[in-house]
Amino acid sequence: MTTPVVRFTVAGRRMGDQTLAHPIRRYTVxxxxxxxxxxxxxxxxxxxxxxxxxxxxPSQASAVCERFPWIxxxxxxDSIQVVRTSDGKTWQAAAALxxxxxxxxxxxxxxxxxxxxxxxxxxxxxxxxxxxxRSHFGCGDHCQVRTPDLDYxxx
Numbered sequence: 001m002t003t004p005v006v007r008f009t010v011a012g013r014r015m016g017d018q019t020l021a022h023p024i025r026r027y028t029v030x031x032x033x034x035x036x037x038x039x040x041x042x043x044x045x046x047x048x049x050x051x052x053x054x055x056x057x058p059s060q061a062s063a064v065c066e067r068f069p070w071i072x073x074x075x076x077x078d079s080i081q082v083v084r085t086s087d088g089k090t091w092q093a094a095a096a097l098x099x100x101x102x103x104x105x106x107x108x109x110x111x112x113x114x115x116x117x118x119x120x121x122x123x124x125x126x127x128x129x130x131x132x133x134r135s136h137f138g139c140g141d142h143c144q145v146r147t148p149d150l151d152y153x154x155x
Contacts, residue, residue: 025055027103029096030068030081033058037134038080048104055085079131093131094123 029045031038042056057064059076071081071090079093082100091099098114101107113119130137 024085026053026085027100028055028057028068028083028085029100030057030059030064030071030076030083032076033060035134037137041080045100045104048107050105053103054100079127094120094127097127098123 031042045054045056065073068083070088075081075092080096082091082096083089098111101111114123
């Protein structure tokens with residue numbers, strides 16, 4: 001189960017659009033800045049992003065909630081978030097990784113795997129399992145202390 005992303009409209013204007021009007025990069029990647037596993041992934045993404053299409057920010061950065069009000073705070077603990085800056089479309093978990101593969105140099109060589117029947121559900125299950133168990137992969141104490149209301153819906 002992924003955390004639902006909600007878009008708000010106030011007085012006919014979508015909230016958050018003011019931050020999307022002048023995008024610096026094509027995508028914003030939001031990750032758990034306290035997670036060592038996420039930090040290693042971010043270092044790899046920065047090296048891979050030779051075309052500078054990604055703005056990578058930790059979810060703990062001060063302006064994240066204001067920039068992306070449609071993403072619930074709990075979603076950042078669940079999974080990586082990828083936001084297309086031109087329109088605010090948001091992906092999370094395995095879908096976010098698939099979208100990143102589509103835009104990174106030579107990533108399409110791997111992204112096609114998501115089109116194989118049953119690959120997406122398997123990728124989603126693996127992502128949930130990995131996220132739930134990331135403390136066993138070198139994340140440390142931060143990821144061992146999980147809020148009890150995180151329900152991955154796969155048990």
